Amino acid sequence: MMVEWLSHLPPEVWVMVFSYLSTQEKHRVRCCCKVLKKLIDHPCLWRNHMVVLSNFPRYTAGFWDTLKYRRVTRVVVQRLRPKDWKHLVKSLPRLTTIVCMEGQQHYKKKNVDNLLHFPNLKTLGIRNATWSEPMLQQCQTGHLAERLTHLSVCNIQLPSTAEFVNSVSRLFNLEYLLFHQQAEGKLQVVEPVPSKAFHNLLLNLKKLKHLSWEIQEKPEVPLPDDYFYPPDPEDPEAYGGPTLTSLELVNYPETMLSENALRGLTSLKSLTVHYRYLKIDVKCRLQSWLSHLQELESLEIIGGNSLALYTTTFPPHVTRLALRVIISLKDLCFMAKKVKKLEHLDMHQNRFSGSLCKKLPSLFPQLKTLRIRYFHEEPKRDLLFLRNLKHLEQLELIVERSCILKSERNDHPWPSPSSQELIRELQELSENRINIITTMRQRNLFRECDCVWEGE
Ligand SMILES: [Zn+2]
Numbered sequence: 001m002m003v004e005w006l007s008h009l010p011p012e013v014w015v016m017v018f019s020y021l022s023t024q025e026k027h028r029v030r031c032c033c034k035v036l037k038k039l040i041d042h043p044c045l046w047r048n049h050m051v052v053l054s055n056f057p058r059y060t061a062g063f064w065d066t067l068k069y070r071r072v073t074r075v076v077v078q079r080l081r082p083k084d085w086k087h088l089v090k091s092l093p094r095l096t097t098i099v100c101m102e103g104q105q106h107y108k109k110k111n112v113d114n115l116l117h118f119p120n121l122k123t124l125g126i127r128n129a130t131w132s133e134p135m136l137q138q139c140q141t142g143h144l145a146e147r148l149t150h151l152s153v154c155n156i157q158l159p160s161t162a163e164f165v166n167s168v169s170r171l172f173n174l175e176y177l178l179f180h181q182q183a184e185g186k187l188q189v190v191e192p193v194p195s196k197a198f199h200n201l202l203l204n205l206k207k208l209k210h211l212s213w214e215i216q217e218k219p220e221v222p223l224p225d226d227y228f229y230p231p232d233p234e235d236p237e238a239y240g241g242p243t244l245t246s247l248e249l250v251n252y253p254e255t256m257l258s259e260n261a262l263r264g265l266t267s268l269k270s271l272t273v274h275y276r277y278l279k280i281d282v283k284c285r286l287q288s289w290l291s292h293l294q295e296l297e298s299l300e301i302i303g304g305n306s307l308a309l310y311t312t313t314f315p316p317h318v319t320r321l322a323l324r325v326i327i328s329l330k331d332l333c334f335m336a337k338k339v340k341k342l343e344h345l346d347m348h349q350n351r352f353s354g355s356l357c358k359k360l361p362s363l364f365p366q367l368k369t370l371r372i373r374y375f376h377e378e379p380k381r382d383l384l385f386l387r388n389l390k391h392l393e394q395l396e397l398i399v400e401r402s403c404i405l406k407s408e409r410n411d412h413p414w415p416s417p418s419s420q421e422l423i424r425e426l427q428e429l430s431e432n433r434i435n436i437i438t439t440m441r442q443r444n445l446f447r448e449c450d451c452v453w454e455g456e
Pocket of ligand 1: 153154155181250449450451452
């Protein structure tokens with residue numbers, strides 16, 4: 001009966017329909033019958049999917065066959081024994097992405113040797129590990145340099161940071177580099193990557209577009225003004241580094257870079273700053289940084305100083321703005337004068353913010369996507385004003401989970417019945433034009449390490 005019903009549409013149409021499902025939903029549909037199982041396993045539906053492999057002894061031959069059939073190329077691996085690596089090479093030799101998420105495992109040179117068996121490897125992530133030998137040795141970087149375009153390393157302990165940075169500078173094809181949170185050893189004080197090693201890295205990685213960098217605050221001596229501006233060895237007056245389009249500063253303490261630190265990075269289209277904590281007695285650098293970045297299209301600020309201290313220099317071409325800071329109606333009105341072309345807004349709302357939704361349609365009429373994360377409250381009736389955003393395609397409403405659990409509403413899951421009713425009303429008023437999402441999006445385990453992931 002089911003097979004008959006399925007044959008009303010050609011398989012490719014079913015595959016397209018299923019492409020709208022979440023991974024969880026796909027797994028549910030897959031359990032129904034053999035025909036659906038085959039349709040759901042179509043490689044098109046798993047193209048960008050990252051499979052987490054954490055328990056090799058439990059995986060059957062059928063499991064590996066399914067991964068092969070789906071043509072899986074991206075995996076996250078945990079606690080791999082030498083024989084598991086061999087199994088992985090045999091079963092999925094075409095892997096392009098491997099993220100190693102170990103629980104403070106001790107690594108040696110041979111652990112990286114395992115990676116050399118994947119000829120298509122382009123993207124490598126390493127998390128939570130201690131290296132007792134240099135992490136990327138010369139013989140390995142030689143092999144990996146041709147292949148790797150993306151490298152993401154977070155929360156690791158190294159024998160020498162400068163040595164590691166020098167090894168990375170040999171990976172000349174890198175377009176994406178994330179390096180943060182060096183775990184502190186017992187006898188070791190972690191310091192910022194020295195200027196000389198960092199400049200050498202930037203001078204060698206000519207193809208680098210995205211850099212995500214942590215700057216340590218120990219000792220409390222600011223870095224030189226030209227930290228992000230390596231001079232060209234042939235022409236010391238000119239910039240010799242790559243044409244970066246995206247920069248992310250993680251756990252940034254505000255004291256280490258000067259007001260002129262980003263002056264040379266005029267090619268930046270995207271800037272993200274995750275502040276470690278707020279320093280009251282230090283002048284906010286953002287106002288000056290932003291005044292130098294006139295090409296900026298995307299800005300994300302997490303924590304730090306009051307918005308009013310830097311909204312005056314918001315670059316005019318910004319179309320994407322994410323602010324995980326306290327935001328008031330006054331801030332919003334001021335921002336609207338600066339970023340008239342805003343199309344994507346991600347902001348926080350708490351009980352002190354006022355009626356932000358009511359004003360959004362007049363302040364940012366071009367908005368296509370809007371994400372509101374609620375703290376200590378749920379959406380109120382002013383949410384219905386969002387129907388006046390004529391270009392709005394997607395609305396994400398997220399509630400800080402810890403706030404729900406702490407409140408007396410903890411027996412109501414999000415969205416609560418009253419919020420569901422509001423969402424239904426908004427959908428009706430907008431004639432179902434707006435896609436309303438109430439669940440946290442899926443985490444990208446390669447790009448979103450624990451330092452930057454906002455979820456629980
Ligand atoms: Zn990190």
